[in-house]
Amino acid sequence: MLYFDHCASTPPREEVIQTLAEVMRIHYANPSSIHQAGADAGQLIERSRGLIAKLFNTKPEEWVFTSGGTESNNLAIRGVAKQFASRGKHLITTSIEHASVYETFQQLEHEGYTVTYLPVDERGIVSVEALKAALTEETILVSIMHVNNETGAIQPIAEIGQLLKSHPKTLFHVDAVQSIGKLPIDLVGWGIDLLSGSAHKVRGPKGVGIAYIRSGLVIAPLLTGGEQERALRAGTSNTPAIVASAKAFRMAMEAAENHNKQWSQLRNQLIDRLVPITELVMNSGKDDSSSAPHIVHFSYPGMKPEVIVHALEKLGFIVSTKSACSSKDDKPSRVIMAMTGDARRAASGIRISFGDEHTASDVDQLADAIQRTIAELKPMERRI
Numbered sequence: 016m017l018y019f020d021h022c023a024s025t026p027p028r029e030e031v032i033q034t035l036a037e038v039m040r041i042h043y044a045n046p047s048s049i050h051q052a053g054a055d056a057g058q059l060i061e062r063s064r065g066l067i068a069k070l071f072n073t074k075p076e077e078w079v080f081t082s083g084g085t086e087s088n089n090l091a092i093r094g095v096a097k098q099f100a101s102r103g104k105h106l107i108t109t110s111i112e113h114a115s116v117y118e119t120f121q122q123l124e125h126e127g128y129t130v131t132y133l134p135v136d137e138r139g140i141v142s143v144e145a146l147k148a149a150l151t152e153e154t155i156l157v158s159i160m161h162v163n164n165e166t167g168a169i170q171p172i173a174e175i176g177q178l179l180k181s182h183p184k185t186l187f188h189v190d191a192v193q194s195i196g197k198l199p200i201d202l203v204g205w206g207i208d209l210l211s212g213s214a215h216k217v218r219g220p221k222g223v224g225i226a227y228i229r230s231g232l233v234i235a236p237l238l239t240g241g242e243q244e245r246a247l248r249a250g251t252s253n254t255p256a257i258v259a260s261a262k263a264f265r266m267a268m269e270a271a272e273n274h275n276k277q278w279s280q281l282r283n284q285l286i287d288r289l290v291p292i293t294e295l296v297m298n299s300g301k302d303d304s305s306s307a308p309h310i311v312h313f314s315y316p317g318m319k320p321e322v323i324v325h326a327l328e329k330l331g332f333i334v335s336t337k338s339a340c341s342s343k344d345d346k347p348s349r350v351i352m353a354m355t356g357d358a359r360r361a362a363s364g365i366r367i368s369f370g371d372e373h374t375a376s377d378v379d380q381l382a383d384a385i386q387r388t389i390a391e392l393k394p395m396e397r398r399i
Contacts, residue, residue, distance in 0.1 A: 017377055020335045022164055022193060022310060022368035025218045027259075028266060035220055035259035046252050047243060056254045063261035067225055070268050071202050074230055079244045080257050081224035084192040084213030085115035086237065088158075090226050090247065091188045091209040092119045094234030095156045096128060102184060103153030104128045109141050110353040113164050116190055117349070120158075129153075139168030139298075139354045140305055147178055154185045161194040165350045165366055166298050167310030169198070176206030186232070192216055196267030197275065197309055208232055212264070214256070218370075219263025223256045270371065278308035278369045281378050285311050285367065288382035294318075294389050296360055298351060311367045314351065315389065316359040322395075323365055323388060330384045335366045 018026065027035075038059065044052035046060050061075070068075040081087045096106065108120050110132045120130045131149045133141050141159060150157075157179060159170050172189055179187050188209040191200060196217040202210060210227040214220055226247075228234060234247070241249035267274075279302075286301045289311070296314045300306035315323060320336040327334055347361035355361065367381070 016331050016333060017373075017381065018333045019367045019369065019373070019381060020333050021370040022216070022366060023335055024215050024221065025370060026372075027215075027220060028218045028263060030266070031219055031259045031263045034262050035255050038258045039255035042254050046254050047241070057252075059254055059258050060252055063258050066261045066265055070264060071200065071227070073202055073227065076245070077227055077230050079226040079228060079247050080252065080260075081226050081244075081248055082222055083224040084113075084190070084211050084216070085224070086248075087211035087213070087224040087226040088113070088115045088188075088190055089119055090237045091211060091228070091234070092116065092123070092156065092158055093237055094228075094247070095186050095188070095209070096123055097235035098233060099155040099186075100128075103151075103155045105131070105151050105153035105155065107131045107133065107146065107149050107154060107157045109133045109135060109159055109170075111135055111139055111141075111163055111165075111168070111350045112158070112160055113190060113192070116158055116160065133159075135168070135353050137354055138300060138303075138305055139163055139166050139350065141170055143171055143174045143178055146175060150182055150185065152184075154182070156186050156188060158188040158190070160190040160192075161200070162191075162198065162307045162310075163350060164193050165348060165364065166312045166354070167193075167307035168299075169194075169305050169307055172207070173201070173205045176204075180206050193307065193310075195264065196271050197278075197307060198271070202227060209234075214260035214263055217263050217267035219260040220256045222253060223260040225260075225264070274371050275308050277371065277373075281369050281373055281375065282306075282308055282311055284375060285378050285382055288379070289313055289385065292386060292389055294393065298354070298360075298364065309369045313365055314360040314363045315365070315392075316357070316363050318363050318392060318395075320363050320365055322392065323385075326388045326392065327381075327384055330388070332381050332384050334381075335368075336364060 042056040044056050046057035065075045067078050186208040189207050190211050192213045195212045208229045212225040214223040236247045238249045298312040347358050351361035
């Protein structure tokens with residue numbers, strides 16, 4: 016079975032599994048305890064925090080460990096909204112954010128905040144000029160993802176950060192769950208105030224996220240009841256998973272440049288094979304600085320995507336429809352609708368996402384399987 020669903024989750028590295036097991040076996044004490052066993056566990060967490068900080072050229076105290084990307088996004092968005100409500104209640108995001116961002120903003124609307132959802136063009140890219148026009152004196156937060164989790168569209172984060180430097184009362188949050196370990200990120204240079212990441216997207220364990228909160232920035236906590244994680248995230252810290260996650264982030268980011276080249280070649284190879292299939296419409300770009308190298312997304316208008324997913328699975332290939340968090344609902348993709356306005360295209364998307372284990376031969380096999388599947392499904396198109 017060939018697994019092409021790395022955007023949903025990744026197979027943990029053997030070294031990460033070994034680290035997780037070793038720390039779980041030896042350092043089981045509560046890291047908040049005052050005895051030596053607790054202090055030893057706590058020291059491991061702080062070393063992990065220091066490693067994350069070094070990877071991003073930041074300070075250790077600027078990082079908080081959470082339960083995953085969803086919590087990191089919620090902490091950043093709700094933390095800013097609650098802390099700075101007296102300054103203003105206007106928030107800006109885009110129409111293509113991950114559900115953990117998009118639905119958080121929808122909830123905040125019900126709580127009395129005003130939210131502007133910026134549109135995107137046919138590539139899925141937001142306009143910096145549109146953002147500039149949307150900013151007001153009441154805007155306290157702009158939250159825009161780096162890489163879209165469905166199509167791989169890359170947002171102009173550096174340009175947005177530059178724009179917001181002239182709006183010092185507006186904070187900038189970036190959901191980088193799909194870009195850490197894939198693309199370069201310059202937190203300080205890009206003017207990012209808050210950033211979210213997730214370990215299981217970089218071959219680490221599930222259940223650990225990272226949240227960057229710029230030094231000097233105070234936000235409201237999401238979980239209360241303890242002093243852990245700067246009193247922003249109460250609860251006993253998961254020492255084994257945090258240490259293993261730090262290793263996974265390090266290994267992913269150190270190898271990112273080489274993997275980026277590898278994925279770009281595989282992406283272009285697959286797109287070259289899929290473009291001639293007339294039934295398909297490509298939603299991801301090729302050789303394009305606005306498309307992430309590890310994602311290929313296409314639609315088969317008129318065909319239910321789950322039919323294609325299960326047909327490919329029978330042939331030994333695992334792919335997905337949209338975000339794993341939304342893949343079980345049958346609504347058209349909000350992302351593709353925002354890009355194209357085409358409901359048939361939005362209701363028939365397939366996402367393929369690469370890992371560092373994939374080869375050109377794997378991609379050729381996948382392309383052959385897709386071609387075969389489409390040919391077999393074609394007669395059923397009007398009946399499904």
